[in-house]
Amino acid sequence: MPKNAEDAIVKMEKVNKWFDDFQAICDVDLTIFEGERIVICGPSGSGKSTLIRCLNGLEQHQSGTITVHGTELTGKDSAVRQVRENVGMVFQQFNLFPHLTVLENCTLAPISNGKLDENAAHEKAMEYLERVQIPEQADKLPGQLSGGQQQRVAIARALCMEPKLMLFDEPTSALDPEMIKEVLDTMVSLAEDGMSMICVTHELNFAKSVAHRIIFMDNGRIVEDQPPDDFFERPKSARAKLFLDQILSH
Amino acid sequence: MRSSLDLRFFELYRSQEYLGLLLDGALISLGLTVAAGIAGFMVAFALAALRFWKVPVLDYMAAAYIDFIRNTPLIVQLFFIAFGLPMLFGYVWPFWCHALFALTINFSGYFAEILRSGFASTQKGQLEAAAALNLSNSTIFKSIIVPQTLIKMFPSLSSQFIFLFLTTGVISEIGVEDLTHAGLYIDSRTFRSFEVFITLTALYVALALTLKAGLQYLFARTLGRRMA
Numbered sequence: 001m002p003k004n005a006e007d008a009i010v011k012m013e014k015v016n017k018w019f020d021d022f023q024a025i026c027d028v029d030l031t032i033f034e035g036e037r038i039v040i041c042g043p044s045g046s047g048k049s050t051l052i053r054c055l056n057g058l059e060q061h062q063s064g065t066i067t068v069h070g071t072e073l074t075g076k077d078s079a080v081r082q083v084r085e086n087v088g089m090v091f092q093q094f095n096l097f098p099h100l101t102v103l104e105n106c107t108l109a110p111i112s113n114g115k116l117d118e119n120a121a122h123e124k125a126m127e128y129l130e131r132v133q134i135p136e137q138a139d140k141l142p143g144q145l146s147g148g149q150q151q152r153v154a155i156a157r158a159l160c161m162e163p164k165l166m167l168f169d170e171p172t173s174a175l176d177p178e179m180i181k182e183v184l185d186t187m188v189s190l191a192e193d194g195m196s197m198i199c200v201t202h203e204l205n206f207a208k209s210v211a212h213r214i215i216f217m218d219n220g221r222i223v224e225d226q227p228p229d230d231f232f233e234r235p236k237s238a239r240a241k242l243f244l245d246q247i248l249s250h
Numbered sequence: 251m252r253s254s255l256d257l258r259f260f261e262l263y264r265s266q267e268y269l270g271l272l273l274d275g276a277l278i279s280l281g282l283t284v285a286a287g288i289a290g291f292m293v294a295f296a297l298a299a300l301r302f303w304k305v306p307v308l309d310y311m312a313a314a315y316i317d318f319i320r321n322t323p324l325i326v327q328l329f330f331i332a333f334g335l336p337m338l339f340g341y342v343w344p345f346w347c348h349a350l351f352a353l354t355i356n357f358s359g360y361f362a363e364i365l366r367s368g369f370a371s372t373q374k375g376q377l378e379a380a381a382a383l384n385l386s387n388s389t390i391f392k393s394i395i396v397p398q399t400l401i402k403m404f405p406s407l408s409s410q411f412i413f414l415f416l417t418t419g420v421i422s423e424i425g426v427e428d429l430t431h432a433g434l435y436i437d438s439r440t441f442r443s444f445e446v447f448i449t450l451t452a453l454y455v456a457l458a459l460t461l462k463a464g465l466q467y468l469f470a471r472t473l474g475r476r477m478a
Contacts, residue, residue, distance in 0.1 A: 056382055057381075058378055058381060058382065081384055084381070084382060084383075084384035085384055087382075088382070089379075089382040091375060091378065091379060091382075093375050095373075095375040095376060095378065095379035096379070097376065097379070097380075097393075097394055097398075098398070098476075098477075098478065099397050099398055099401055099473070099476040099477070100393075100476070108383070108385070108389075108393060109383035109384060109385055112385060112386070112389040112393065113383075113384055113385070113386075140478075141476065141477075141478040142478065143477075143478020144478050154379075157383070158382075158383070161383060161384065
């Protein structure tokens with residue numbers, strides 16, 4: 001893994017974020033390099049989702065600096081849009097546009113952002129729908145697909161913008177157990193292609209096999225930041241130990 | 251007790267004149283309703299967009315307009331436009347123009363409130379996904395918020411429209427020869443109130459159901475296809 005500062009795709013320094021009186025993110029320092037795959041885990045309410053939502057400006061931090069792919073998120077609209085150009089996001093609830101077909105979901109952003117013309121956008125969308133193995137569903141509406149298929153469409157939709165970094169916010173938490181695998185398989189194949197990824201997930205087997213680093217959060221702080229082997233075998237903090245015991249006890 | 255009813259429908263409507271009045275009246279009611287519906291919807295869309303985007307000053311003006319329209323009776327609005335404003339500005343329009351103007355304004359207030367609430371109730375997840383895809387605000391509005399609102403709010407818009415159609419009978423009060431006007435005229439000539447008003451009732455039901463079916467058809471062939 002190259003560790004030159006200029007290869008950092010995400011750099012957070014002393015970042016704080018409050019929701020009214022509640023501090024969701026406390027003094028977070030985090031550097032992520034191009035090509036790295038990060039899994040963020042931790043108890044609910046620990047700030048995992050908020051952290052990655054700060055990285056594409058869905059949440060605005062109140063102090064500290066966040067730089068994504070060379071652009072500092074200053075709160076200015078232009079900076080946010082610059083960052084979003086390079087960052088794709090997949091949500092827990094898929095958030096596909098229900099009135100647009102699978103194909104239209106994938107082509108809307110490239111076309112209306114002026115990135116591709118209609119034909120090129122279709123071609124690219126079909127290419128990515130093939131990647132996530134549902135090209136045959138292209139003309140259906142999201143509501144006609146299973147949850148796992150919808151989430152794969154959501155991944156394809158994000159990829160159509162050719163992002164440099166993908167954010168996954170608990171992508172399998174809303175899925176039936178049988179559909180989790182197909183989504184994780186898609187994410188693994190994305191990982192194998194060298195995509196930089198930050199995933200908030202409780203899928204620890206996925207974390208073990210795919211992540212370069214596991215970040216464990218508690219109360220808005222990063223408590224651990226280790227390679228998966230070390231994290232699972234030798235967690236440094238009592239909180240992480242307890243968390244792993246709870247999760248792995250069944 | 252002898253009933254004064256002998257339900258001589260056929261006798262009453264054997265008169266070409268009465269049938270013609272009812273038919274013309276129905277067409278005028280329907281035509282003005284559809285015209286005011288389209289014009290009112292366009293005004294309503296603009297009002298709701300001003301409110302949704304919180305355009306400075308115009309936002310408050312739109313809110314005031316909507317509240318004002320929704321809290322005054324149609325007949326007062328109608329008389330104000332047909333008799334009040336002409337005194338001020340000295341214009342002379344045909345009756346139906348006053349009616350169209352008043353109905354458009356009246357409809358727009360109700361439609362605007364439905365559209366505004368539809369725009370505002372777009373799911374947060376939809377907006378976040380759109381933002382994460384770097385869509386511009388205008389694309390988000392045009393491609394996500396508006397179509398989803400029209401799909402979601404179609405039943406409300408449709409039933410509001412039918413309800414407003416049924417209130418249009420008051421335009422007979424300013425001399426527009428609509429369906430209600432035809433009924434009142436025939437009643438005044440024949441005193442066959444039961445037959446006249448049951449015929450009027452049947453015609454209004456038929457027209458309302460026709461309008462409803464027409465809207466349903468239009469919807470099913472357009473946005474309705476986008477519902478899973």
